Amino acid sequence: MTDGFDLTRDGEVARLTLSRPEKMNAITYGMWAAIPDVVAEVEADPALKVLVVAGAGKHFSAGADISEFRDLRTTADGAASYDKAVQGAVAALTAMRKPSVAMIRGNCIGGGCQVSVACDFRFAADDARFGITPAKLGIVYDFDSTRQLVSLVGPAHAKYFLLSGELISAARAREIGLLNDVFPAGRLESATAEFTATLCARSQASVRGMNRIIEKIVAGQETSDAEVAEIRAGALHGEDYAEGVAAFLERRPPRFTFR
CATH class of the missing domain: 1.10.12.10 (Lyase 2-enoyl-coa Hydratase, Chain  A, domain 2)
Incomplete structure (x- = not known):
């Protein structure tokens, strides 16, 4: 397993945990590139029915690891290679036949939000925060991820997210359709488990x-x-x-x- 990930199994449910809590689970290039293999492993295992994606510690993910950008995104070829890894990760999650559930605490920003939107369902703690911030970095957001965001929240809310880069609360995210549901932080784990059990029973x-x-x-x-x-x-x-x-x-x- 690539550094920064933990893949565990609990009966019929797999859990992919972004495990860089000291970096608020910022996603490295290596992690982006490894996500398709993780998805393929879950899809191929007949004992597994659902994938839960979560973050270690207090946060889901603060986004892509920007400390890598000077080395990996300073040239057109480097940016294209980096974008290909991100697009591959998003495409793999999107194409999963087995359902995926993002279980979100704390910050879910940038690439972290991109991962959650690529999942089938999004459940969040009531203290979670959401934002997509390419306009703060001079980046134009990926087409497929933009399409997914527009399909969830509509063009007006997608423009607010992408053009302003502002963060919103979990309650507001639920209101505009970004989240399926919001729970008190202490209930998030059990509520997600109840829902995955329902999916497994169908x-x-x-x-x-x-x-x-x-x-x-x-x-x-x-x-x-x-x-x-x-x-x-x-x-x-x-x-x-x-x-x-x-x-x-x-x-x-x-x-x-x-x-």
Whole structure:
């Protein structure tokens, strides 16, 4: 595992922890570059159903490690290489079929916010703060991450974030749609665990198929295609569908088996 990460497993849930608390979990180039491999490992493990992304200590992440920029982003080629690593990390999280949940405490800023937006769900402690700050650095934000942000909060709020670089509270972030929910700091862990348990109990054929279709819609696809038809037909002829219908008719919890 790359320095700055811890990947742990608790039953059907994997947790990727950004583990540089002395640097407020600032994300290094090496960490960006390693995220696709972490995602692939979780996706390939049939025992895992959900990925939780969190930060060690008091914060989720203060963003990219700017101390590296003078060495890695001072030339056009260096900036392109760095951006490719960030884009690869975002693309990997976005394309996950297994759902991902960002569990956020403290600061979630810049690249940290970029990681959280690439996850499927965002739960935060009530003392968390959010911001995306390229305008403070003379950087123009990545296209795909901008599209994801606009899809969550709309163009007006996305412009506020990106053009001002100002920070907002967790309550405001929930209000504009950036967060799914906000909890007292002491409840965040248990609330996230309750939700991941719910995801694990659902049909994984349904969860992963619908996650892929939503990804295609957010990316701009407006009509169904052969992949969507294949996803839906596969679910219809799968064991989970038969079990789900039987459980409903027999008034019992379903026992889904798709992995």
